[in-house]
Amino acid sequence: MTVKFVCQKCGKETEVDMHYDKNIDGQVFNCAGCGARHVQIDEIKAPGAPVEMRFRLVDES
Ligand SMILES: [Zn+2]
Numbered sequence: 001m002t003v004k005f006v007c008q009k010c011g012k013e014t015e016v017d018m019h020y021d022k023n024i025d026g027q028v029f030n031c032a033g034c035g036a037r038h039v040q041i042d043e044i045k046a047p048g049a050p051v052e053m054r055f056r057l058v059d060e061s
Pocket of ligand 1 (some may be wrong): 007008009010032033034036043
């Protein structure tokens with residue numbers, strides 16, 4: 001699944017290829033620009049709106 005997301009490290013909007021990580025039981029992706037890893041923390045389901053996923057930055061450096 002490819003989505004547009006604003007990187008929380010470099011601040012650039014990037015197209016990322018999300019994938020499921022069974023260790024955290026959620027979606028993860030790496031920024032295409034700087035490679036920063038993000039993991040899903042939340043999923044917001046508002047009535048009549050598309051599902052919104054929230055991510056947090058994982059700083060591995
Ligand atoms: Zn980035």
